[in-house]
Amino acid sequence: MDGWILAFDFGGTKLSAALLPLAALSESQPTWTAQRRVFSPANGDARDDLQTMIRLGHELLAGRKATAVGVSFGGPVDAAAGMVRLSHHVPGWENAPLQALLAAEFAAPVRIDNDANTAALGEWRFGAGRGVADLLYITVSTGVGGGWVLNGRPWRGHQSMAGEIGHMVVDPGGPLCLCGKRGCVERLASGPYMAQDYNAQRPNADAPITGELVARLAAQGDETAVRILRRGAWALGVGIGNAANLMNPQLFVLGGGVTKSGELWWDVVRQTARATALPEVAVTIVPAALQDDAPLWGAVALAYRIYD
Amino acid sequence: MDGWILAFDFGGTKLSAALLPLAALSESQPTWTAQRRVFSPANGDARDDLQTMIRLGHELLAGRKATAVGVSFGGPVDAAAGMVRLSHHVPGWENAPLQALLAAEFAAPVRIDNDANTAALGEWRFGAGRGVADLLYITVSTGVGGGWVLNGRPWRGHQSMAGEIGHMVVDPGGPLCLCGKRGCVERLASGPYMAQDYNAQRPNADAPITGELVARLAAQGDETAVRILRRGAWALGVGIGNAANLMNPQLFVLGGGVTKSGELWWDVVRQTARATALPEVAVTIVPAALQDDAPLWGAVALAYRIYD
Structure with missing residues (x-):
């Protein structure tokens, strides 16, 4: 199974990104190929965050192609429509078509969901709920x-x-x-x-x-x-x-x-x-079991299974 | 679409049975071909009720073959196993393999569930939840x-x-x-x-x-x-x-x-x-919308879709 899953966890004050080879999903305890974590600027807006996500993604991929992209977002999301409704921390996220924006940027299928749902999925697939x-x-x-x-x-x-x-x-x-x-x-x-x-x-x-x-x-x-x-x-x-x-x-x-x-x-x-x-x-x-990493692992599960 | 769905609603004090042609399921307001309702004897047990179910079923079928059988039971049911757990009204129902008993009797696939679940399914398929x-x-x-x-x-x-x-x-x-x-x-x-x-x-x-x-x-x-x-x-x-x-x-x-x-x-x-x-x-x-008939219509939906 060749290919790469790119996962993001946007929490409002910090942003995590990680890259995982598809092959690692068959391991009982998969580990990231690479992971990055940055703090959002104090007076930033959605545009800044989006640019940071895109930059981190390309840095992690380093020329490789993402098979699928999963995003955990710390705020209300319309997962079916692939739209962020808003962020309670950062202005400018209202009705942002995050799924479409990232799909165009990484030329890969993208799924997004809120952090509670991705954490649930992460614990289910990789953590205490296996x-x-x-x-x-x-x-x-x-x-x-x-x-x-x-x-x-x-x-x-x-x-x-x-x-x-x-x-x-x-x-x-x-x-x-x-x-x-x-x-x-x-x-x-x-x-x-x-x-x-x-x-x-x-x-x-x-x-x-x-x-x-x-x-x-x-x-x-x-x-x-x-x-x-x-x-x-x-x-x-x-x-x-x-x-x-x-x-x-x-x-x-x-x-x-x-x-x-x-x-x-x-x-x-x-x-x-x-x-x-x-x-x-x-x-x-x-x-x-996964604590702070649950949403990021859930973003992997979300991307991998391409839930709708 | 030839064939017949046989539906039962066992409520503890009374038993309803009805027959519906599969073709009626495409109608917006299907009606029973035949319906029977009997009251359970005051001192009856599960054996009596089961015999009544079987008798009513054969009377309604009148020689026709049931395509599928659905049962709404007024008490806890293990739907996946097809087992009644017990009746709060009638002795003898403890761990009764109702699905298997009726499948053998009518030579057809049978599904059973409790009355709250079948009523939900009935309202969803035929009533207020369409x-x-x-x-x-x-x-x-x-x-x-x-x-x-x-x-x-x-x-x-x-x-x-x-x-x-x-x-x-x-x-x-x-x-x-x-x-x-x-x-x-x-x-x-x-x-x-x-x-x-x-x-x-x-x-x-x-x-x-x-x-x-x-x-x-x-x-x-x-x-x-x-x-x-x-x-x-x-x-x-x-x-x-x-x-x-x-x-x-x-x-x-x-x-x-x-x-x-x-x-x-x-x-x-x-x-x-x-x-x-x-x-x-x-x-x-x-x-x-269906009130007392909701479990019986739900039994039809249960039988027709053969939910597991």
Whole structure:
């Protein structure tokens, strides 16, 4: 199998690109031929990012021809149309025909999708979900998002909006989320919101803390931190249990910074999900294997299989 | 297109059977060649029901040969294995190989599934969901259950347990459900639970009332009934909005007795679902078209397409 897959992961603040020979896809642990990572300029726009993608791609290819190109984009994407809807970080991406632009540039078929869907596909094909038929990948980080693989294919929904487990309401009497609702999973479980709640409850603390610090303080026995961390894990667990009842996937894969919060967090997530799902519904939850590289590996899978 | 589809709907207390010529499937509103409906004996068991199915099938066929047989079963089914797991109404159905038994009897391919999944398929192929790619069908009746069609195919989940929107938790501080959790959609939105809550709040009412009566009393302005009906509709609306965020299906189809509760109920369901889904996520909710016949029509679709 001759040929090369060119993969991009555009995250908003940084851009990764990698090249993989098709032959490597039959290996159990394929490795990149070459990989590049650059940070976006502070005041850049979509045009800058696109030029950087094109430049990195050609540098990696070094005269070779790409068989297929896959792109993970950190923002809403209409995967079927090959269009970026917008970037929440960089101006100028509104309705950009990224698939067509890259297809013309690299003279190869291109597929694009949002980072939650590509991460799901990456974990399914190369990571913690290898060998299962279907999974929900959930990233718990500055936000909470998800991506589905069902029967070995991405499930994106009617408007490419599926996977928004972060805005599932699990506590209608809970605190207000930026989305306007109360008690969304993201409002309770994401790092910045946990930090915000800690700061609000401990106004005399030395300095504002982060989601990561909440987990560290909880590990040290800080009661406020323990309560906030448990509540976040509980919210995510209810979300997972609800998703299990609704879709009955074979596996849940959790990635993102908050999943590094330690055993307490994992225990509460697993126990709550188990208690929320019906007894007959299996709930298997595992940590992501690829972490930050999941979208890039997912871009490879996306390009290779040429999903529509 | 010569040939006949034999369809069964076994609901626990009654059994329907119908015969349809394959040629009728190209009509926009096909009608049965013949249909039979019988009630199960009060103290019957699975053996009785099976004999009745076989007898009705042969009566309808009257010597003709079935091209394919589809069965909707009112209870948990392992569709892939063709096995009934059990009936909650009739003893003896535990692990019955219904697909194989009927295939031997009628010398034709047989497919079986639970009634929520077949109703979803029936509405998709012949009812309110014609022409859409994917939908969630929800029955709101003595229980609350659901069935998925995704990309024109049933989605049953890893253990044939998908669709349990009735046991999605939407109010963790809410009343206790028979499943052991608090604030499940079913606990708040199903007919018997609404009736139970009304009776508990109006202990001096003349006689215990039903879910249907709660809706009628609400229409007459009874404040307790209005509050209970609104709460049920709210719970279902949160469940639908959560499902929309998670799966982004094109359509939600609602059937079952509680959906006859009038405009107030529909308004609250629709408004709550709309408010729960993200602004970018479309939520289209329509009443079922086939009602009680949905599982039987779904059995036709199941047989005809021979889904696995």
